[in-house]
Amino acid sequence: MYTVGIDVGSAAIKIVAFDGNDYKYTIEPTGWSPKSKGAEVYSRFLSDNKISSGHIKKVVATGYGGRRLDFIDEYKSEITCHGRGCHVLDPSIKGVIDIGGQDSKAMLLNGSGKVLDFTLNDKCAAGTGRFLQVTVNALGLDMDQIDALANNSKPLEIDNMCAVFAETEVLNLIVQGAKQGDILAGLLKSIALRIGSLAGKVDIEGEVAFCGGVAQSKVLTQMVEQYCNLKINKLENPQITGALGAAVIGF
Template sequence: MIYTVGIDSGSTATKGILLADGVITRRFLCPTPFRPADAINDAWETLCAGLAEPPFLTLTGYGRQLVDFADKQVTEISCHGLGARLLAPETRTVIDIGGQDSKVIQLDAQGNLSDFLMNDKCAAGTGRFLEVISRTLGTSVEQLDAITEGVEAHAITSMCTVFAESEVISLRSAGVAPEAILAGVINAMARRSANFIGRLSAQGPLLFTGGVSHCAAFARMLETHVGMPVATHPDAQFAGALGAALIGQRLRRRE
């Protein structure tokens, strides 16, 4: 049996996957700490516990070069495309929205990378943006689906994190309900993401990955703005780590 580990060291969360002959057998997820290498070490120890010998390790993400014991280091674009195709084999476009960046990946009919766009310069439209606004309104990202269900969105004009936070405070002072503001923020983010996807002339099926994909309200609004079905998956946040583990599996089989 071939065991491989993929670890995605992200700016906000560290994700890990253990594959046994291509089947997910263990998962690891934790917030990325001040020293990202600590989370990589924790993921490695957790995923390898009890195995007779160390599996092949592939690292991806921002922190992929922070430890020296990996067998392979790979960019996250390649890993996310591979992981997405395992989760949803017909996927042609991937929209990944993480803690501090977003990316759109276009795949050909065989699942090979054909084009991509990445935004890591601005936090607007990312999980960090959603987290800041939620905290400003006294709630959490985990509560957004319940809070905004069936609520009419109030228009939000600013997508800059600093200015949007000020706008939210002003709207609350004017008596606008928190749930309407939150629905407006999600709608504005979804519209921005749809425009981002449109820059690649993307085609479906479209898979939504990254931590923000857990927000069903966002997925619904994104579907409206992008004009095509938006699929997600329970393991969507692990797409990068999964792709890294798959790369390791291919390399191990060649040995």
């Protein structure tokens, strides 16, 4: 028997099927309609993994679009699910930094993966995955090119953390002849400093988990350690922690 966790984020849909010991997962872009795309990805995931509805005892959703799905049994908050998912992947973790498409979170955990304290970024896109995506697109690049160009580059100062104004600033730097790698490194540094500010609000210290799509950036991970005095424990599949936590909670 399985429980299924589905995390419908603004950028990606993550689905995990958990059998009590191991898990299967998929990640797909959310697209313009979280509800219809969520149902489509869920159906395809079950088919691809040969999981029948009779072998699913519960479906637990999380994420900004999770409540809109009409096939779920329960909804849990992103904070709760990310905390539990990170604990499952690494029980030694006491702090979590999560950068999602539309918000960023810092969480303090106890030894069981329960969230003791947390904080969110403000309502703007500053320091989120969307902030990075908008500014990277302004450079005419794709997200998977970030590390190759930013590695060993000199970070330029990016004064604006607003996604709209930062895009304009990036375009101005391009006109001035700045190197793409230096601009990217500056963007990553600004996000790292933002993470440090969030972590400080909940007294996160020592080893932490870093999750969300941008956690796959080795350069950003290094900058978080460098500028925030945090030790990042690399997680297996950092993008699925919310869906994994939801599945584990429902088991």
